[in-house]
Amino acid sequence: MGVVDEANVTRPDQVDPGVSARRRRRRGNAPGDPRNIGWLYVLPGLLVYLLFTLAPLLHTVYYSLFSWDGLTARTWVGLANYSEAIRDHILLISFVHSGVLIVFYAVIPVMLGLLLTAALTRSSIRGFRFFRTTLYLPYLLAGVVIAQAWTWVYDASGPLNRGLELVGLGSFVHPWLGDFTWALPSIGVIGTWFTFGLCMVLFVAGVQKIPRELYDAVRVDGAGAVREFFAVTLPGLRNEVLVAFVLTTINALRSFDIVYNTTSGGPGNQTIVPSMYMYQNAFLFNRVGYAAAIATLLALVIFILAAIMLRVGDRDEAR
Amino acid sequence: MTSGRFDRMASYLVLGTFALIAIYPIVSILFLALHRKSDLVTGFAVPTHVDLSSFKAAWTDGRFSTGYKASFIVAVSVTVVSAILSIGTGYAFGTMRFFGDRIVFPIMLLGIIFPYEATVIPLYYDFQNVPLLHWNLLNTYWALILPQIGQSVAFGTFWMRAFFRSVPRSLIEAARIDGATSFGVLWRVLLPQAMPAVLTLCVLVFTYTWNEFLLALVLVSGSESHQTAPLGLSFFAGAARAGDPTKVAAAAVLVALPIVVVYLFLQRHFVRGMFGGAIKE
Numbered sequence: 001m002g003v004v005d006e007a008n009v010t011r012p013d014q015v016d017p018g019v020s021a022r023r024r025r026r027r028g029n030a031p032g033d034p035r036n037i038g039w040l041y042v043l044p045g046l047l048v049y050l051l052f053t054l055a056p057l058l059h060t061v062y063y064s065l066f067s068w069d070g071l072t073a074r075t076w077v078g079l080a081n082y083s084e085a086i087r088d089h090i091l092l093i094s095f096v097h098s099g100v101l102i103v104f105y106a107v108i109p110v111m112l113g114l115l116l117t118a119a120l121t122r123s124s125i126r127g128f129r130f131f132r133t134t135l136y137l138p139y140l141l142a143g144v145v146i147a148q149a150w151t152w153v154y155d156a157s158g159p160l161n162r163g164l165e166l167v168g169l170g171s172f173v174h175p176w177l178g179d180f181t182w183a184l185p186s187i188g189v190i191g192t193w194f195t196f197g198l199c200m201v202l203f204v205a206g207v208q209k210i211p212r213e214l215y216d217a218v219r220v221d222g223a224g225a226v227r228e229f230f231a232v233t234l235p236g237l238r239n240e241v242l243v244a245f246v247l248t249t250i251n252a253l254r255s256f257d258i259v260y261n262t263t264s265g266g267p268g269n270q271t272i273v274p275s276m277y278m279y280q281n282a283f284l285f286n287r288v289g290y291a292a293a294i295a296t297l298l299a300l301v302i303f304i305l306a307a308i309m310l311r312v313g314d315r316d317e318a319r
Numbered sequence: 320m321t322s323g324r325f326d327r328m329a330s331y332l333v334l335g336t337f338a339l340i341a342i343y344p345i346v347s348i349l350f351l352a353l354h355r356k357s358d359l360v361t362g363f364a365v366p367t368h369v370d371l372s373s374f375k376a377a378w379t380d381g382r383f384s385t386g387y388k389a390s391f392i393v394a395v396s397v398t399v400v401s402a403i404l405s406i407g408t409g410y411a412f413g414t415m416r417f418f419g420d421r422i423v424f425p426i427m428l429l430g431i432i433f434p435y436e437a438t439v440i441p442l443y444y445d446f447q448n449v450p451l452l453h454w455n456l457l458n459t460y461w462a463l464i465l466p467q468i469g470q471s472v473a474f475g476t477f478w479m480r481a482f483f484r485s486v487p488r489s490l491i492e493a494a495r496i497d498g499a500t501s502f503g504v505l506w507r508v509l510l511p512q513a514m515p516a517v518l519t520l521c522v523l524v525f526t527y528t529w530n531e532f533l534l535a536l537v538l539v540s541g542s543e544s545h546q547t548a549p550l551g552l553s554f555f556a557g558a559a560r561a562g563d564p565t566k567v568a569a570a571a572v573l574v575a576l577p578i579v580v581v582y583l584f585l586q587r588h589f590v591r592g593m594f595g596g597a598i599k600e
Contacts, residue, residue: 037501038417045404045472046423052442053430053469059441070444119333133586134338137345140582140589141575142530144549148556148571149348152564157361159347197341201590254434257532261553275436275533282440283537295437306432 057299063292070288081293091294094272095301097184098253101273104188105195105252110244112192113199117237118229121207121215128204135197143257150190151177151262177262183270190258195251199244203237210236242313246306253302274298345575352377352568360565373569380559381570385544386551390577393463393547394528398521400464401471405520406513408472409479410505414491424480430473435466439537442466446538458542463534471524482516483509519588526578526589548574 064081066074085091138146152158154176161173176186214232223231234241256275259265265272265280274294282291352373353366377383411417412424446456456462486509494508510517535550546554552574556567582589 035415035501036417038411038415038420041407041411041415041501041505042417042420042423045401045408045476046427048404048465049427049430049469049472051469052466053435053438053473054426056438056441056445056466057433059445060437063440116333116337120330128334131334131338132590133583135341136589137579137582138341140526140530140578141345142532142549142552142578144530144532144552144556145571145575146344148552148567149344151556151560152348152351152568153344155564159343159363162361162363193340193344196337200337205590250434254436256436260532260536261556275434278436278440279533279537282443288440288444292440295440299433299437302434303432 060292060295060299063289064296066289068288069286070282071286074289077289081290082297084290085293085297090269090272091274091277091297093269094274094277097271097273098255100184101188101191101252101255102249104185105191105255106245106248108192109195109199109248110241112196113203113244114234114237114241116200117203117207118225118233120204121228121233132201132204136201137197138194139198141194144261146190146194147258147261150186150193150258154186178267180267180270183263183267187255187259187262187271190262191252191255195248199248202240202244206237206240207233238313242309246309249305249309250302253298253305274301348568348571351565352572354565356563356565358565373563373565374573376563377555377566377569377573380566381551381555381573382543383548383551383570383573386546386548386574389460389539389545390529390548392460393467394525396460396464397467397471397528398525401468401475401524402517402521404468404472405475405479406505406510406517408476409481409483410509412476413480413483414486415501424476427473427476430470431477435470436533438466439533442534443537458539458545460545462538463531463545463547466534467528467531471527475520475524478520479513479516482513486512515588518585522581522585522588525581529578 065076065078067077067080068074141149153160155161156175160176164170164172174182176182179186210232214236215228218228218231254275255273256279259271259273259276260279263271265276275298278291278294278298280291281287281294347363350364350366351360353370354360354364355370355372358364408427412420442462443457446462448454449456456465490508491504494504499507530549531547532549532553535547536553539545539547540550552567552570555570560567
């Protein structure tokens with residue numbers, strides 16, 4: 001396959017951190033000799049991190065134990081915010097919406113990326129660098145910018161609706177982002193759009209690392225494209241698929257920028273997501289303690305999901 | 320390798336189609352921006368001539384000179400400071416063993432996994448009245464810079480540590496035998512080699528910081544002169560879209576432009592950082 005170019009070849013100065021973490025576990029010991037001077041180098045970075053990232057995180061958990069409007073005195077309520085949260089219909093809906101978004105942000109892009117990669121491993125591609133540049137670009141744009149671009153695509157007189165009219169599907173014209181049924185899938189499609197290129201670039205780069213002999217071997221056996229994909233490509237891309245899936249799932253759960261800048265959670269609560277609901281409670285409804293409880297729950301869900309996925313990935317590898 | 324011409328054509332067709340899908344929404348907003356309001360753009364309108372009046376209007380009406388300035392101050396400060404701090408932490412965790420290192424490193428990694436969305440509430444209240452010091456940092460650059468350095472250091476530590484671990488031990492030991500101090504080893508031996516890794520880190524941190532929205536929305540909404548470009552775009556879109564969509568489109572292009580330029584010039588750093596960047600996001 002001719003998709004090779006020098007940026008994809010691993011050199012000693014471009015380590016894959018995921019791999020090195022695993023290598024360390026195998027070796028058992030941290031490198032280097034005992035030198036407590038290490039603290040001198042760690043301290044400045046650690047301090048900023050502790051003060052401005054970890055402390056606020058713990059502070060959020062602390063706030064979640066109070067009833068507070070942000071102005072007057074706080075009242076300790078223990079776990080009352082959490083017992084309210086598990087009964088809160090809107091919060092439940094927001095997590096259901098997150099689940100729908102995971103399908104659009106993670107499942108579809110990973111499958112699409114794999115499909116495209118499978119299509120590409122069969123033959124040599126010249127000019128892949130150009131395609132890679134284009135495919136990866138959407139992922140780098142600010143959420144606010146993406147939201148503006150897609151607000152136009154979905155606009156009443158925008159390209160999508162005009163395109164539907166042009167091909168004679170005028171009855172499918174919708175005010176996409178303002179439609180009770182279509183708003184959430186429309187946001188989902190935005191997620192698919194800015195994620196699939198990332199997955200694909202990741203997978204195609206991964207395919208380069210699969211030894212050519214493996215492909216030659218299955219081809220000698222007369223395997224077709226489908227068997228080749230399941231026997232060689234997919235197992236070879238385990239790590240890439242795992243990284244892509246963890247990353248895109250977390251993106252889906254965190255999504256705030258795009259929702260805020262397209263629908264703000266509406267119409268009604270049709271596109272509300274946990275981070276949006278947290279924002280509303282904290283800064284619009286003045287329910288700071290409750291918002292902190294939502295933030296804590298969201299962080300917990302993300303942490304648990306990431307841990308499970310990485311755990312499953314590790315176990316598969318040991319097998 | 321045996322691959323028929325048909326296979327190759329099919330591959331190009333597939334790639335081309337999806338590249339088109341990836342680029343179309345970006346091109347469509349660029350086309351919209353190149354029109355003026357009176358053109359009453361609909362659908363797939365392609366501009367017949369280059370008309371930059373929407374960009375001029377967006378730049379002045381949306382006060383993007385202020386937005387650009389704020390975004391550059393914040394993004395450059397965060398990038399430079401977190402790169403320096405991460406070189407330090409990465410060097411220590413990657414080449415030394417010291418008391419407590421195995422506890423402290425995982426604690427720093429937590430910062431990569433946990434969503435920073437969960438930190439904005441206390442940041443908002445604590446910056447209003449900083450504990451013990453009683454300063455009000457809300458609506459200042461500090462409110463955006465400090466938390467983002469914290470998040471970036473978590474990722475930077477992970478990234479730079481991986482680099483320093485990959486350096487052959489013999490290189491460090493040889494320098495020590497020659498009598499180099501720990502700082503001498505870092506400065507003269509390791510750092511020259513680390514420059515590609517550091518540049519990748521800088522490119523990623525700059526991009527994340529430039530694109531950041533929620534912190535800006537919560538922490539600097541109250542001060543027009545501190546609003547970053549993405550926040551400015553969000554407010555501008557809310558106020559101006561109904562009146563003149565071409566102006567909002569131009570504003571969106573302006574916000575995206577610096578990242579696109581950096582991307583086109585330093586593309587391989589984005590791709591190289593993808594694995595690590597993946598985990599940060």
